[in-house]
Structure formats: C-alpha cells, structure tokens
Amino acid sequence: MEQKVYLLPGPTKPCQAVLDCYGQFYGSSDLEVDAFAQDYDDAACLLRELLTIPQDSSVVMMSGEGMVGLWAGLTNTLRPGDKVLSVNFGSYGKGIGDMAAGLGADVEYFGEGDTEPLDRNKHWKQLESKIRSIQPKLVTLVHCETPSGTIVDHDLLELVGNLCDEVGCLFYVDMVSSAGGVCIDLSANKVDIALLGSQKCFSLHSDITILVLTEKAWKVVEENKDKSGYDALLPFKNVVDPTFSGERLFPYTMNWSSIVALKESLTQLKNEGFDKVYQRHIDVAEHCRNRITKIGLELHVEEDYCSPTVTAIKVPPTIKWEDLSSELAKKQIYFGRNYGTLAGKVFRIGHMGTQAQLHQVNKGVDALEEILSCGQQ
Numbered sequence: 001m002e003q004k005v006y007l008l009p010g011p012t013k014p015c016q017a018v019l020d021c022y023g024q025f026y027g028s029s030d031l032e033v034d035a036f037a038q039d040y041d042d043a044a045c046l047l048r049e050l051l052t053i054p055q056d057s058s059v060v061m062m063s064g065e066g067m068v069g070l071w072a073g074l075t076n077t078l079r080p081g082d083k084v085l086s087v088n089f090g091s092y093g094k095g096i097g098d099m100a101a102g103l104g105a106d107v108e109y110f111g112e113g114d115t116e117p118l119d120r121n122k123h124w125k126q127l128e129s130k131i132r133s134i135q136p137k138l139v140t141l142v143h144c145e146t147p148s149g150t151i152v153d154h155d156l157l158e159l160v161g162n163l164c165d166e167v168g169c170l171f172y173v174d175m176v177s178s179a180g181g182v183c184i185d186l187s188a189n190k191v192d193i194a195l196l197g198s199q200k201c202f203s204l205h206s207d208i209t210i211l212v213l214t215e216k217a218w219k220v221v222e223e224n225k226d227k228s229g230y231d232a233l234l235p236f237k238n239v240v241d242p243t244f245s246g247e248r249l250f251p252y253t254m255n256w257s258s259i260v261a262l263k264e265s266l267t268q269l270k271n272e273g274f275d276k277v278y279q280r281h282i283d284v285a286e287h288c289r290n291r292i293t294k295i296g297l298e299l300h301v302e303e304d305y306c307s308p309t310v311t312a313i314k315v316p317p318t319i320k321w322e323d324l325s326s327e328l329a330k331k332q333i334y335f336g337r338n339y340g341t342l343a344g345k346v347f348r349i350g351h352m353g354t355q356a357q358l359h360q361v362n363k364g365v366d367a368l369e370e371i372l373s374c375g376q377q
Contacts, residue, residue: 004332007364009146009177009310009350011199011206014261017268018204021261029254037239037248039259044240046266050274051194052185053212060211060236061262063255066176066197069209071099072231073172073193074138076221080104083136087111087127087160089118090145091340092174097140108134114341117150117305124159131163137220138170144178146350147342149312150305151178154189161190170217176200180269181281181309181352192217198258201281201309202265203353207258281308284356288349291365295372300346309352312338315345316372324371331367 006013014022029036044059053059062068078084078100086097088111101107110130111118131139141160144151157173164171172193175184179194180201186194192214199206211233213221221233235251238244269277285308289299292313300312315321321337321344328335336348351361 004334005360005363006334007349007351007355007360008334008336009200009348009352010197012201012203012350012353012355014203014205014265015268015354018261018264021264022205022257024257024260026256026260029250029256033248036250036254036256036259037242039256039263040240040254041242043259043263043266044242046263046270047196047210047212049270050184050266051179051212052187054187054214057186057212057214058218058237058240060213060233060240061254061259062209062211062231062236063207063252063258064209065199065206066195066209068231069195069197069211070096070174072209072233073195073211074100074103075231076224076227076233077138077170077172077193077217078103078105079224081106082138083134084108084138084140085110085131085134085136087118087139087141088113089116090114090142090148090150091342092145092147093140093142096142096172096174100138100140105138108136114148117145117148117301118152118156119305120153120156120159124156127160128163131160131167131169135167136169138172139164140172140174142174143184144175144182144307144309146177146307146310146336146348147312147338147340148300148346149307149310149348150301151182151307151309154183154185157191158189164192165190165216170220177309177352178307181278181356182307183274183278186212190214198262201353202262203355204261204265205258207255208262278308281352281356284351284358284361285309285311287358288351288361288365291361292349295365295369297372300342309350309356310336311349311351312342312346313349315347318372320344321347327371328367331371333364333367335364335368
C-alpha cells in the first residue's frame, strides 16, 4: 500500500527524532522545576535566534493549540469598549476581529476580506490614515492567511509596526503559518504580540501555543491584573525569565515532552541553517506554483502575494472539490480544503515544515494532473 502524502497547510508530520521526544517521560515540571526550566530556556533561546526577538521581550509557551494563545493575546489586553482595528484580508484576519468584538471591544475592520490581498502600494496610506484617526488600543493582523495563501511582505509589516509604536497602540500579529518557514525579524517590525503555533512550520503536534510579548505589551497585561484562568498571561511573566531569582514554578503542569520536541525541531532548523530553511520554502513554493499553472490551473492570487508556506488554487470548473478530494484520497494524496466564502472554490497545498520538499509536492501534483487529465478524456 502506498504511503499517504499529506500536503495540508497544517498539521504537518513530525520527523522521527521529534516523535521520539514525545515518546519519553521527562518527569514533572512541578517537581523537577530547574530541569524543566532549562529545557524551556533552551527552546526559547532557539526561538530568539530564529525570529530575532528583542532582548527585553518574553517568550511564553502554553499548553494547547494555537487558538489558546490567540485568545490569550486578546483576553489579557482588552476590556469592553477598547478600540480595535482588525486588518481583514482573509477569513482569519476577520476572525480575530470577531473574537475581539465578542469580548466587548469596539472593532473596526480594514480590508477586502478574501477577495484581495493586502498590498503596500494600494493600501498602506489608507491603513495609516485609519490607525491615526481611530487611535486603537490594538491593531491585529495575520502574517500568512492560509485560506487565501497570501503573506504580508516584511516592509509593510515594519511600516505598520513602526506606526503602532508611534501612536502607542499594540501590534498583534498571527504568525502561526509563517514562523519557521519565512524570515521574520521581530526586532525590526516592532510586533508587540507575536502568535506562533507548533503544528505548521515547526512540524510538531498541535499542542503548544507560543506568544512573544514586548515590555509594552506586558504593561497592558499588568493593567488587566484581575484577569484569571487558564489563559491568564501574568502568572507567566516572572517564571519565563531565565534571570528570575525566585522558584520558576509555572502556572500549571507543563507539557514537558512537547517543549523538548520543540527544542529538537528548532535545533534541526538551526543545523540546516535558518537562511537555507527559508530558501527551501521559497524554492518548493515556486516549483509548486509553476507546476500548478503548467497543468492549467489558476492561482487564487497573483504570485507576488503568495506565501512560501502554502499555495491556494482555484478549483477547476470541470470538477467539484468534493469529487476531486475523493479521487486524490484514493491515491493517498491529501490537500487542504477551504472555508467560508472560499469553501468549494479554492483548495490549498501546504508546503511548510517537513512538507517543504520537492519530491513530496511532485507526488501530489502528479496525482492531481492525472485525475484532471482523465476527466478531460
């Protein structure tokens, strides 16, 4: 039987060395406090190298899927009536704004939704004017919108970050689908809250969510000191600091094996060379899109806006997505479906993390080409 080929935009398959980490019992983070803290610090140090994290920023790793961190970033900084600007160029961008509105925030949306990607030349002046006029407490943005396969370029990210710093609002960016596959410099782009996940480019189980917070973000968190519960961030503030002189007892029993797995994944990326990792993602993405267009399919957005980690493709008019997906599954090939306004209209090929390999993409596109060719006969 052929081995299954997963080309989903997450979760991606962990390599064997990472799986081995999950299979070990390391003890209790509540008992062996110093030993756990060392593994935590090792993983955080690697993240600092990968993302050029400012020295005075903190790395908070929480047990749970990325939505735990996304929610925590909102609940710990917002109160009813706070103004939020949600940059909406995809379903995830709008979703963050909707979550903020659910907390009672006064949310305004900026963008075209799934219909058009965020473009520096077209949208920057309008976005700048919007931020200056409403003076929000929080600006939210998704770096890589996997449903539409788009990414915000570094220069635009830096422009928004600098403006948020100037007007005194927090800049909150979802980088779950880009961190580890795209070059990110958190020191340059002044993101106050960066959200990372484990199951995308890091190729881990979906059991860790990571927030990188600046001192400016911590000050807002401290203003909401009455915040409690599993997603409360303030109890992490001291214990994630390697220089903290007290006992580094985390707020709850931590998922030690997953922290070690993260350390292993990041070590592999470092050993490969971060620049080489980014180039591998770029090369595989370009190859994927070239093959897709050569077999007559259409990209959802122009190539200039496409992410190195995922490609969104229009479902051809000759076949329904459900039928195409079923035929692919018969060949043990699995692409990503879509949601919301793009459901049934656009599908996705994830080439991130361990899936950013030419041979894997070729297997997937070969099967796709064969299915479509048979349908035309």
